[in-house]
Amino acid sequence: MSMNENALSIFALGGLNEIGKNMYAIEYSNDIVIIDCGNKFPDESLLGIDLIIPDIAYLVENKDKVRALIVTHGHEDHIGGVPFFLKKLNVPVYATRFTLGLIEIKLKEHKLLRESDLVEINSNSTLKIGEMSVSFFKVTHSIPDCLGMVFHTPEGNIVHTGDFKFDLTPANNEHSDIHKMAEIGNEGVLLLLSESTNAERPGLTPSEQIVGEHVEAAFMKAEGKVIFSTFASNISRVQQVVNAAQKTNRKLVLLGRSMVKVIAVAMERGYLTVPGGMLIDPHEINEMAPERVAILCTGSQGEPLAALARLSTGNFRGVDILPKDTVIIAAGPIPGNERNVTSIVDNFFGLGANVIYGSGSTSGMHVSGHGYQEDLKLMLTLMKPKYFIPIHGEFRMLHHHRLLAESVGVEQGNTFIISNGDVIDIEHTIARHTRRIPVGNTYVDGGDVGNVGEIVLRDRKQLSEDGMLMIVLTMSKAEGKLISEPDTFSRGFVDRDFSELRSDVNRLTSKIVNELLEANRNSWNVMKKQIKKSIRQYVYTHTKKKPMIVPILIEI
């Protein structure tokens, strides 16, 4: 794929013009290194799709070149595609201790753990891959143990930031390697890839410590139980909840499968400290005074099957919400999830609970893990790159990130706003965008990976809107004519009796078929087409609906 044997190329298979399924590739000579392999959740237009993962057809074709998958951190949009990736390309996976813990949970679920080659690294590691070497630096984000990385290539150094903000007072005391970043910048950066999630937001991201103060105040004030919902992987926040529970003499209950699993990983690997005896089982709640209990649960995005939603409707067995309980939703709703979250808030208020919520940082219970404009400018300033590719964001975010880069000195024309599949080739330190590789989305639908495409989705869309009419024709193979009148069945069309329309459709179909047979036009394709056309028109005229029309031929 490289233009010549010594060329350096950079491209993305996910993460550009979207939030989710991040996957970036650095290729030098005969070696390809992959950074991250995330997933993305489908919007409502992708009916029945469970998950979207990067389309790795190009990598599978170039299997022999793919050397490694390096993972920046353990969020779903960076690790959610790993099991699917390893099934096709079983290369070594490099990640930090905590990130590997989360990857292992996934590989166990996919029964892939044993055959996978997982290699623990830290910010002091160096990897040698072909003619490249890779070194790392710590960044702060909303999950422990995050890395940025430098690819030292014969053409120059490429920096990938991972997801980051500059939290100068991180709740877990794990600071960004700012001095190391400054050194990297001084050494010279040919190309920077930096994340763009909050490139539209002015200012500097608030510190996670602010959340700790609000959590403590809320726990102090709460008269009943405290139900705290956040992303399980935000271990710093979880630690602050644990601390507040300890200060107010509460036991802690974990609800939700991912909360239990992730916290187990964090405790085992030393990222979270929970006092002995603090964790209790859900069934013990009812034996305790409400003001002695705190619940940490999943579902802060309003997921209908997660713990928070079930608590809000009284459907979590053994755990009841009482008046005076305090519910805290510590998350900004991801666009598309607002309605689910607010309906949960409504339900909790309906049960008499006090609810602390609010988009973004208005409640004091959530701060973003992604740098705002000043954070992004600081990274650009530290790295002083010649070339810049804004990554990890929708188009308007990449656009704003470019303006930020120019404001701190990246030359106009040296920023590339590209799409997944676009390739930046660098030769003699000159970067160019002249070609692309084919890339799409891979849909996961039940056990199907990549087998559901446009036709099925279009059919599902039509079925979802007006349902369908099935018209069954029974014909004699020998005589080539209808054995009986066609019969029509419906699903998802109307609730009421449609017997009148049904006999009209049967009669009309019969007429069409008999006319075509008389005219000797007896191919099933011709008949099918004619039936679809006439019945569609007839049904629309009488009902203003457009159900899918499915003629079925049974020959006997």
Place this chain on the structure above:
Amino acid sequence: MSMNENALSIFALGGLNEIGKNMYAIEYSNDIVIIDCGNKFPDESLLGIDLIIPDIAYLVENKDKVRALIVTHGHEDHIGGVPFFLKKLNVPVYATRFTLGLIEIKLKEHKLLRESDLVEINSNSTLKIGEMSVSFFKVTHSIPDCLGMVFHTPEGNIVHTGDFKFDLTPANNEHSDIHKMAEIGNEGVLLLLSESTNAERPGLTPSEQIVGEHVEAAFMKAEGKVIFSTFASNISRVQQVVNAAQKTNRKLVLLGRSMVKVIAVAMERGYLTVPGGMLIDPHEINEMAPERVAILCTGSQGEPLAALARLSTGNFRGVDILPKDTVIIAAGPIPGNERNVTSIVDNFFGLGANVIYGSGSTSGMHVSGHGYQEDLKLMLTLMKPKYFIPIHGEFRMLHHHRLLAESVGVEQGNTFIISNGDVIDIEHTIARHTRRIPVGNTYVDGGDVGNVGEIVLRDRKQLSEDGMLMIVLTMSKAEGKLISEPDTFSRGFVDRDFSELRSDVNRLTSKIVNELLEANRNSWNVMKKQIKKSIRQYVYTHTKKKPMIVPILIEI
């Protein structure tokens, strides 16, 4: 329905625990007066539904008592159900001049204008309905000509605020009747119904004039065309756009059916002044310098078929977006619409345009038409009601509105947070909530009004997720056995060839049927049940999918 002949009752058929389809009723003795008849747009769970309108079954049963429909203002969530209502209950409709103009557009589309009885009122009107009389007061909102109203009943006065904020410097100089409201309060208010949309937001709603200042500044700065998108009915904002266009010497183009129709009504009826010769046709744009053109268009909520979305994808014939054009989206996205709006923003940035957008008031181009907490407290303070029903809002908004009422002196226990269908009866000035009338949602689906129910929606949901398998069995009526092997057809299931699974399903079905026939269990219901169960299980095991299984029997 009244408990006795002289009782006063208040209830809602829409608007409580929801945003949309507002409809409230005041009943005294043998007279029912309806306030508003709105619609609501379905969320994505209501597959194929076009519109939701109030369920008026109760009113139709009590047809003889329904005297009038009074409309507070012309927004969709207050007038969108009017044509459907009048088809069943052709009572006089009372509304202001501008509101009637918008209702007439709807009635024309439904071919109902001629037989409808539309009566123009203004804030000085008084209506006499049975033993009630109704008077009005002006309120400011984001559409012209809005009314609140007072029902003078033998039991006492009931006030309904309509939608409002207190804009002390309204862009159209149409001020709230604050003095009249004070008089009403002094006269004594038994019960207040007040809207709750922004009951969660602290402070006072900013004035619409602020938007005018930002609009003018943006027009001054713009080097190319200005494309301004807002709700057509926000005539004050439209007037400010017209003024800015005039100041910067631009012609104005209207794009979008509702923009053209609503502006025609506003101009005809004297609510909007557009300088002669300013309006030009879309095809004239290309003859003019971009900096001489402004476009006012629909689609600020990201509606995929509206003008703004089509402009953003280059699909509006004859109108191209050029670099240096300025796009202004002057609206806060309604929850659920965020993704559509941001993808339009992305597209415009992709075309090189400058885009001014942002949720809420961050861009300066939008202020809410609904009062914040201080507005709501002012209304409560002016009216000094004995009883209070917060209306027009989801549960958490009603909840917060109750807290506001208590903070300004409404007695605890005198606020009723009720649902659609709950009835408040007032006798001897004591209000009680002891009963409800049955009420639901009426779904509009194409030409069907109220015929699509839970079964159809459940079917559509299943069809949308994994499609369907139809299994056709042809049996001999005479011999009671299969004539040929069953055959299976699919839609929305898988793209790839499923011939292997298909023959498995055919064979398995054949086996099930033959076994049942041998055991003399030949009822179709038994067979159908058994086929569904076994095939569902078989298909799930092999594909992890759950398509709808539809066995079809053809008897010959």
